[in-house]
Amino acid sequence: MRIVLPGAETRFIEAITHGGAFLSVGGPRPNTMTIGWGSIGDFWNRDVMTVAVRPSRFTHEILEREGEFTVSVPAADRPLSRELRFAGTVSGRDEDKFRGHGLTAAPAKSVGAPIVGECALHFECRVLCRTEMDHMDPGVLPRFYPDGDLHTLYLAEVVACYETK
Numbered sequence: 284m285r286i287v288l289p290g291a292e293t294r295f296i297e298a299i300t301h302g303g304a305f306l307s308v309g310g311p312r313p314n315t316m317t318i319g320w321g322s323i324g325d326f327w328n329r330d331v332m333t334v335a336v337r338p339s340r341f342t343h344e345i346l347e348r349e350g351e352f353t354v355s356v357p358a359a360d361r362p363l364s365r366e367l368r369f370a371g372t373v374s375g376r377d378e379d380k381f382r383g384h385g386l387t388a389a390p391a392k393s394v395g396a397p398i399v400g401e402c403a404l405h406f407e408c409r410v411l412c413r414t415e416m417d418h419m420d421p422g423v424l425p426r427f428y429p430d431g432d433l434h435t436l437y438l439a440e441v442v443a444c445y446e447t448k
């Protein structure tokens with residue numbers, strides 16, 4: 284699929300570098316977590332989003348099983364800073380983040396994972412490739428991975444991209 288919404292990729296990069304975006308997964312216990320790392324570009328003649336999720340995250344466990352996720356980006360005039368902080372510090376193992384914290388799981392169009400209803404821009408993604416980090420630069424390894432929780436990289440086709448509200 285090709286993204287046709289003007290500026291969607293830039294808004295995604297802006298969001299993750301300034302506060303974060305919500306990565307949501309579905310299945311029996313839908314969950315969302317804040318992401319600050321990622322990219323979007325061309326792989327295999329498709330629009331592909333790459334996200335990095337550490338194995339310690341509850342989201343990782345679900346993503347491994349479901350193979351689908353969404354990324355929801357807050358609107359500029361509603362940055363959802365408190366909610367991003369919450370989703371980025373509390374684990375879905377301990378709390379249902381879609382209950383009582385100002386985050387609504389709304390149905391997506393093409394994947395089983397929900398979108399965050401309070402956000403303005405949404406990407407629906409299907410994982411094409413997952414890969415472990417290998418040959419890590421010695422300057423990066425000790426700073427970001429002192430306890431070895433190396434991110435899994437997910438390269439996922441953007442199967443839908445749209446705005447709500």
Ligand SMILES: Cc1cc2nc3c(=O)[nH]c(=O)nc-3n(C[C@H](O)[C@H](O)[C@H](O)COP(=O)(O)O)c2cc1C
Pocket residue numbers: 302303314315316317318319320321335336337339340341342343367368370371372373374375376434
């Ligand atoms: C601004 C911000 C950005 C983050 N980016 C990532 C990320 O890209 N990858 C990751 O694995 N964790 C990231 N985190 C940490 C997770 O969001 C956090 O550990 C979360 O509680 C995991 O939730 P879960 O256990 O329900 O999956 C980030 C946290 C914050 C606050």
